[in-house]
Amino acid sequence: MGIESSCDETAAAIVRADKTGKATILSDVVRSQIAEHKDFGGVVPELAARAHVVHLDQIIARACTNASHTLSQVDAIAVTAGPGLIGGVLVGLTTAKALCAALNKPLIGINHLEAHALTARLTNNIQFPYLLLLVSGGHTQFIAVTGVGEYQIWGTTIDDALGEAFDKTAKMLGLDYPGGPQVEHLAKNGDKNRFKFPRPLLNRPGLDFSFSGLKTAVRLAAEKIAPLSEQDVADICASFQHTVTIILAKRSANALERFKQEFSPQNPTLVVAGGVAANKAIAKALDNVAIQANARLIVPPLNLCTDNAAMVAWAGIERFRLGAFDDFSCPARARWPLSEPDMHVLNSKSKFESAP
Ligand code: KG4
Numbered sequence: 162m163g164i165e166s167s168c169d170e171t172a173a174a175i176v177r178a179d180k181t182g183k184a185t186i187l188s189d190v191v192r193s194q195i196a197e198h199k200d201f202g203g204v205v206p207e208l209a210a211r212a213h214v215v216h217l218d219q220i221i222a223r224a225c226t227n228a229s230h231t232l233s234q235v236d237a238i239a240v241t242a243g244p245g246l247i248g249g250v251l252v253g254l255t256t257a258k259a260l261c262a263a264l265n266k267p268l269i270g271i272n273h274l275e276a277h278a279l280t281a282r283l284t285n286n287i288q289f290p291y292l293l294l295l296v297s298g299g300h301t302q303f304i305a306v307t308g309v310g311e312y313q314i315w316g317t318t319i320d321d322a323l324g325e326a327f328d329k330t331a332k333m334l335g336l337d338y339p340g341g342p343q344v345e346h347l348a349k350n351g352d353k354n355r356f357k358f359p360r361p362l363l364n365r366p367g368l369d370f371s372f373s374g375l376k377t378a379v380r381l382a383a384e385k386i387a388p389l390s391e392q393d394v395a396d397i398c399a400s401f402q403h404t405v406t407i408i409l410a411k412r413s414a415n416a417l418e419r420f421k422q423e424f425s426p427q428n429p430t431l432v433v434a435g436g437v438a439a440n441k442a443i444a445k446a447l448d449n450v451a452i453q454a455n456a457r458l459i460v461p462p463l464n465l466c467t468d469n470a471a472m473v474a475w476a477g478i479e480r481f482r483l484g485a486f487d488d489f490s491c492p493a494r495a496r497w498p499l500s501e502p503d504m505h506v507l508n509s510k511s512k513f514e515s516a517p
Pocket residue numbers: 168296297298299300323324325327328339340341342345435436437438439440441466467468
């Protein structure tokens with residue numbers, strides 16, 4: 162069983178894997194809190210934590226019903242232990258610990274980013290190594306995934322995450338939260354060449370991102386031509402989306418180049434995950450980048466790209482196989498960079514390697 166409560170989705174899922182590695186999602190229940198946060202234009206941590214308390218038990222019960230399982234039939238409980246909004250993480254982690262104590266099941270604390278990073282192995286059964294572009298409301302990162310617990314962060318945002326930039330742009334234009342889907346929708350009727358927004362870091366070496374200068378440029382452009390007509394809003398959306406698409410495409414081409422140099426894979430694989438992967442214009446541009454680089458692009462189905470508990474359950478399965486369990490001292494962590502060495506996995510792997 163997987164449990165997720167680190168942001169504004171309360172989720173529980175049951176995933177089964179056979180010995181060959183093939184996985185089946187038996188249930189995958191997600192309750193989004195968009196309605197609770199809409200009036201505030203973003204996620205309010207305190208409200209999120211309270212909503213998780215109210216709903217998590219029922220979501221877990223529904224995950225069991227949908228999978229025709231009882232809680233005592235699951236082999237282990239995997240739960241997001243961070244990074245995220247600490248109140249929400251505490252709700253999920255404490256619930257998981259209580260269930261494990263009552264049912265005498267192993268506990269597996271999962272790094273939420275690891276869950277995103279391993280999802281393509283659940284959906285497409287791919288082998289290590291692969292390159293991951295994680296683009297969500299909280300993260301914008303290139304990660305070379307070389308094994309369970311082995312993540313090299315090649316690039317990250319030095320300020321806003323890309324989803325956050327979409328959300329802030331939408332808010333400035335008076336659009337609803339979450340802004341990404343609204344911006345994409347309105348961009349369809351806009352002129353992407355009307356505004357020439359800056360492309361921060363684009364021609365600098367490295368694989369980092371920066372979006373806060375772009376956000377300021379959008380605000381200044383909007384203020385200059387206020388009051389905005391419908392067409393103005395559409396043109397700003399289209400120009401903003403065009404700019405971030407160019408930035409992502411150029412950076413992804415460079416990241417694939419580095420990946421090919423370091424790992425010389427037969428078929429380099431680029432996986433895109435996170436809510437922004439839902440954006441069709443971005444997905445199309447990345448598809449072109451992959452074709453140019455002779456690489457395979459994998460975009461897991463949207464419900465597994467955005468926050469969910471099936472990915473947490475799957476990361477739990479990957480760690481279960483390595484014997485990388487946690488005890489009840491497992492902490493809730495607001496910050497938890499994937500680049501930290503993973504002692505659990507390292508210890509388990511060395512046990513495997515030294516076994517006769
Ligand atoms: O992965 P996710 O569901 O939650 C986390 O942040 O972990 O991602 C949500 C983010 C939001 O910022 C939302 O605006 C963005 O993904 N998003 C999009 C689109 N759909 C969702 N951004 C651009 N275009 C979209 N179609």
